[in-house]
Amino acid sequence: MTQKSFQDYYPESLSYCYGCGPNNAHGLHISSFWEGDAAIATFHPQEFHLAFPGYVYGGLIASLIDCHCVGTAAAAAYKEDGRELGTLPQFRYVTGSLHVDYLKPTPLGPPIIIRAVVEEIKGKKTVVLATVSVDNIVTAKGRVIAVRMP
Numbered sequence: 001m002t003q004k005s006f007q008d009y010y011p012e013s014l015s016y017c018y019g020c021g022p023n024n025a026h027g028l029h030i031s032s033f034w035e036g037d038a039a040i041a042t043f044h045p046q047e048f049h050l051a052f053p054g055y056v057y058g059g060l061i062a063s064l065i066d067c068h069c070v071g072t073a074a075a076a077a078y079k080e081d082g083r084e085l086g087t088l089p090q091f092r093y094v095t096g097s098l099h100v101d102y103l104k105p106t107p108l109g110p111p112i113i114i115r116a117v118v119e120e121i122k123g124k125k126t127v128v129l130a131t132v133s134v135d136n137i138v139t140a141k142g143r144v145i146a147v148r149m150p
Helices: 058-081
Strands: 034-036 038-043 049-053 093-102 110-122 123-132 139-146
Touching: 034 058, 058 093, 058 110, 058 123, 058 139, 093 123
Parallel strands: none
Antiparallel strands: 034 038, 038 110, 093 139, 110 123, 123 139
16 A cells, blocks of 8 residues: 555645646646655656756755655644644645755756755744755755745
């Protein structure tokens, strides 16, 4: 049996995001899962995700951080509420703020691992910190303020 990602629980009407929407045929299909207290997503970049020969486009890195962290915020809300993912009322978050620090170029080819941890949950706002790694080398860090949708 295959484990469902956070994004697999999004309501049908909110499942079309380019980064993480499972119903967007042309999207990135970011899939996030709990691994202890951290949320993990693995992304396999393609040749067309190129910035310059051998390296991933920085905008893609920002998108990976953004969508993975927003999904993590939603999953954390369910955890905080003591509920299973997807139960009603459903939680869905949008980006209030996205900050990315690029530490070194991200190589194109190997899988990209995005690891996120919740720093703070306060009302409708959740702060999530992320790292982007390739072959256990951190290439970028991010901070997302996710805001719960009404």
